[in-house]
Amino acid sequence: MIDTSAAAPTFDLARQGRESLAEMITIREFESRLPAYAKQGLIRGSTHPSVGMEAIAVGVSQHLTATDSIASNHRGHAHCIAKGADLGRTLAEIFGRRDGYCGGKGGSMHIASAELGILGTNGIVGAGIGLAVGAALSAQLAESGDVAVAYFGDGASNQGVLAEAFNLAAIWRLPVIFICENNHFAQSATFDEMIAQPMVSKRGEAYGVPSYDVDGMDVAAVSDAAAAAISAARAGNGPTFLVADTYRYLGHMADDTEIYRTREAVEAAHARDPIARLTKRLIDGAVLDDAELEQIHQDAVRAVDAAYAFADASPFPAVGTAFTDVEASA
Ligand SMILES: Cc1ncc(C[n+]2csc(CCOP(=O)(O)OP(=O)(O)O)c2C)c(N)n1
Numbered sequence: 610m611i612d613t614s615a616a617a618p619t620f621d622l623a624r625q626g627r628e629s630l631a632e633m634i635t636i637r638e639f640e641s642r643l644p645a646y647a648k649q650g651l652i653r654g655s656t657h658p659s660v661g662m663e664a665i666a667v668g669v670s671q672h673l674t675a676t677d678s679i680a681s682n683h684r685g686h687a688h689c690i691a692k693g694a695d696l697g698r699t700l701a702e703i704f705g706r707r708d709g710y711c712g713g714k715g716g717s718m719h720i721a722s723a724e725l726g727i728l729g730t731n732g733i734v735g736a737g738i739g740l741a742v743g744a745a746l747s748a749q750l751a752e753s754g755d756v757a758v759a760y761f762g763d764g765a766s767n768q769g770v771l772a773e774a775f776n777l778a779a780i781w782r783l784p785v786i787f788i789c790e791n792n793h794f795a796q797s798a799t800f801d802e803m804i805a806q807p808m809v810s811k812r813g814e815a816y817g818v819p820s821y822d823v824d825g826m827d828v829a830a831v832s833d834a835a836a837a838a839i840s841a842a843r844a845g846n847g848p849t850f851l852v853a854d855t856y857r858y859l860g861h862m863a864d865d866t867e868i869y870r871t872r873e874a875v876e877a878a879h880a881r882d883p884i885a886r887l888t889k890r891l892i893d894g895a896v897l898d899d900a901e902l903e904q905i906h907q908d909a910v911r912a913v914d915a916a917y918a919f920a921d922a923s924p925f926p927a928v929g930t931a932f933t934d935v936e937a938s939a
Pocket residue numbers: 683684732733734735761762763764765766792794795796861
């Protein structure tokens with residue numbers, strides 16, 4: 610192991626705990642409904658839920674401002690929501706409706722918002738990595754103090770773009786945080802089948818990027834590591850690579866037969882569940898009681914119900930708009 614934590618613990622259970630829990634529960638409620646929406650025909654094209662992986666987006670985003678950027682991948686709804694995306698507009702985009710972030714023309718894998726610093730979720734595996742490096746270079750040249758985050762999977766860490774991105778970020782000391790969400794699978798391929806060197810963090814080290822392994826099922830650990838990485842980037846100390854170990858509870862996308870893993874393995878992963886773990890800490894620490902916990906769950910259900918009503922009521926974009934927004938204006 611290179612290291613198990615990027616920094617001394619700073620996560621303040623009383624200050625950050627309840628908000629982190631509420632965000633993770635809301636994201637899980639949102640994501641858990643997607644397979645059923647897909648079956649109902651409400652979602653055209655594929656959509657990839659990140660149930661089980663909530664701690665990473667939530668732990669990272671609590672240290673980002675609206676002008677910081679994130680570049681995400683095909684499994685990016687949680688990243689967007691944690692960065693401030695409205696649930697209704699996110700779901701409307703997933704449903705391909707006019708009130709979505711990209712007018713319904715992007716769908717699940719192409720959610721972008723300049724105002725929120727969301728450079729886009731991305732259907733091309735690894736493509737967001739280069740976008741984040743570009744945003745970090747732009748922030749450095751503008752001396753804005755902003756940082757950029759690239760979220761990508763263990764499968765994407767095999768893409769050549771990561772080598773180039775690490776090298777440029779290291780030599781130019783760019784304010785970029787590379788976050789590999791190792792959920793143990795790339796579509797139907799297991800991590801062990803696809804990656805010979807199990808320490809993905811060594812890949813960052815090889816390029817001179819400080820690299821750390823973090824428990825991606827522990828929001829406090831992710832938050833601590835992200836706080837250290839983001840403040841180092843803001844201080845001009847360059848990039849950090851965080852490899853967050855996590856697990857994808859649901860199939861790669863709706864209709865995944867999941868023949869590449871056993872039910873028992875999926876159930877075993879629930880023992881590390883980020884929501885259950887934080888809930889236990891909050892209850893044991895008397896930060897939260899059962900009634901407040903129930904309220905958080907009810908609020909999440911209500912918020913996602915409202916998002917569904919908003920998205921379902923939104924019309925499809927007019928056919929005549931198919932060729933607008935294709936090119937950026939100068
Ligand atoms: C360049 C490219 N190659 C292949 C694909 C097909 N594809 C879509 S998702 C995926 C797996 C990606 O795995 P990982 O990066 O670990 O992310 P995860 O799905 O596990 O979150 C693949 C191979 C693609 N979309 N883009």
